[in-house]
Amino acid sequence: GENVEQHPSTLSVQEGDSAVIKCTYSDSASNYFPWYKQELGKRPQLIIDIRSNVGEKKDQRIAVTLNKTAKHFSLHITETQPEDSAVYFCAASGADKLIFGTGTRLQVFP
């Protein structure tokens, strides 16, 4: 079945710097790769997603890139702000279910 690996597990950046989180997946048939943000004590919420027919997608300060050949995808956050502090999860669709990575705790220091 699908296996998703996520790195790093923790990431600390200064406000205004960029943050990059990387994920790899195992199932070459996976075709959907979302990213979820979970603030402390809250439920995970979708922030951006990408489908396998697209190499890059942007939404304001966040962007996701996908390399199907290498089976990896990344989340890029530019001009980080303290409210970006949260746990971020990548995921990949294996058949009819979504398999998540282990999460990255991002801390943005003022």
Added chain:
Amino acid sequence: NAGVTQTPKFQVLKTGQSMTLQCAQDMNHNSMYWYRQDPGMGLRLIYYSASEGTTDKGEVPNGYNVSRLNKREFSLRLESAAPSQTSVYFCASSELGGGRARFGGVSGELFFGEGSRLTVL
């Protein structure tokens, strides 16, 4: 519009006790899921129901059973709770339907409930 509602929010059990976590969604979604979240382990899929009348095992199904009662409701049962089942449980739903490329077609967004914190002593 409540979205996805889970009950109870908190529960403490003794080893060997049984309990059922309830989940209901009011978005007319086809698919429903149960995940557990443990520190450093991310969100792991326990069971899912791709459509009403079907259920399938996820990554960590041992010790759990599920029932897709109707299109709205999907319950998770612990028959004999163990300390290893101490976790935060999230129910989620999506409008996806059948087919291999389902996540690539209609919206693949998962809508999560608020979570249920379960402690097994």
